[in-house]
Amino acid sequence: MTQAPDHAPKMARASLAHRVAPWLPLALVPVLAVLGLAAIPSLSSWLTLTISGLAMGMMIFIMASGLTLVFGLMDVINFGHGAFVSVGAFVGVTVLLMLGPMTGAPSLALNLAALLVAVIGAMLATGLMGWAFERAIVRPVYGHHLKQILVTMGGLIVAEQLIIVLWGPEEIYIARPEALKGAITFAGAALEKYRLVAVAVGLAVFLAMRLVLRRTRIGLIVRAGVQNGEMVQALGYRLRLVFVGVFMAGSALAGLGGVMWGLYQEVITAQMGNQAMILIFIVVIIGGLGSVEGCFIGALLVGLLQNYVAFLEPKAALISNIGLMVAILMWRPMGMIPVVKAK
């Protein structure tokens, strides 16, 4: 076959609207920021709130990113995901407290080193816990949504009680490392250093995840598996093994999010993961189940909205996020970046 085939390749030129559509959700973030600017009287308050909203969004993203992939890959609804947030926070904070001299020293390098050790400890613990959780709790209920909800909620309760057994029922207060305390002043606005670090870490996690998902074979398998797991297996890949890996990575990220969230609030409780689950679920749903990009954008929207509204009308903060969810689902019922599912 040498000559051009009679069905010469043609692809309907995608209309402009069609090509822009996938990027629309991303544009919502600056749109929301501009709306915030219009509603908030002072530029410096707006800047402070925006950074704080982005920081919060990044942390929610880190906590939620694993959950969206777990759902997308194996259709598993995990109400126990918050357990990893709490456990991560307790392990991380415990390590930080043990490294008191390092966090107390006024040296950024020492502080960051202590933080790194704490984060690695928390991620190892929650990653392993994820492995056990998948084996003991999730695996027996594959394919049964109601059982998944019940059993994973049970897992969450057990985890919370274990935290209370190990660390006691009181909340633990934790000071941020010395060099991350306080704020820098920029354009008349006070920007907390810790929030800037949180934004940087969140961005780094997002970019790393994107890189893995786009540029590695394992990432390709995960993306393909979210769309059509059966076909991935028919090509010869052991999706179950990949899923366990994703579950562990997602749990470890939730653990990382827990440490960051704990330091952000400067207090940790056994219930903090459970409390974060409302926002995490909102973000996963509005992003589009299984979509890491959607989860990222959704988290930023939720973080920004929460902060703007809390400033303007404190009582309406949580309601505003539920309103956001309703609005987005009316616009795109499958979420902002819906995953194309087979069948």
Next chain:
Amino acid sequence: MSEPMLRLEGVFTNIAQYHILRGVDLEVPRGRVSMLLGRNGVGKTTTLRTVIGHWRAHGGRITLDGQDITAMPTPAIARAGVGFVPEDMGIFADLTVEENMVLAAVSGPIDSARLDWVFSAFPPLKTFWKSAAGNLSGGQKQMLSIARAMIEKRRLYLIDEPTKGLAPAIVATMARALRELKADGASILLVEQNFAVAKALGDTASVMDDGRVVWSGAMAELGRDADLQERLMGLSMEAR
């Protein structure tokens, strides 16, 4: 007669409470194209899905080149050298054509000579190499689905209705590609509703009815015998 590439002996498959396959006996001889024919809903797709392991056989035995694969998990069956082109094509729509192909080459980087061969069979895939597979036309998606199976040499190809809903020109492209695949030494189990294509490609044929194989023999024999076709498949004159 050497061991066939694929053999099903008395295979039973239930889906939920339904008994869909009720004792399927089937052989795909080495290096041959075996047609799997029959009316709608008789169990052709179910047979292919049972071979690849998407459904579990509840009874009977499936052997690939003599090796029992009845209870093997799907990925292991695939790695044993079975390429699968499902009825719905199973394209990863959010991935590019390239990414679909990279994934399909399970044993490592794509062999460039083999890729050239695939491109020569399906030129549009080269043109749209970097495009999202979801944006391909129906015919191009079907090409991609077959190309994914072709990109590595497999011992057996299971192909479910590759010409479904395609324009005649593309049907010819598919037929040409499958003939080349056969010339490459592959054994193929092919479900095909287009009887002209079946006649042109098939060496042997098995006709199913109600979850069983009710006739098997040479495709040429079936192709000649109008009464047999009428009786087995209810083919009317025009369909031939």
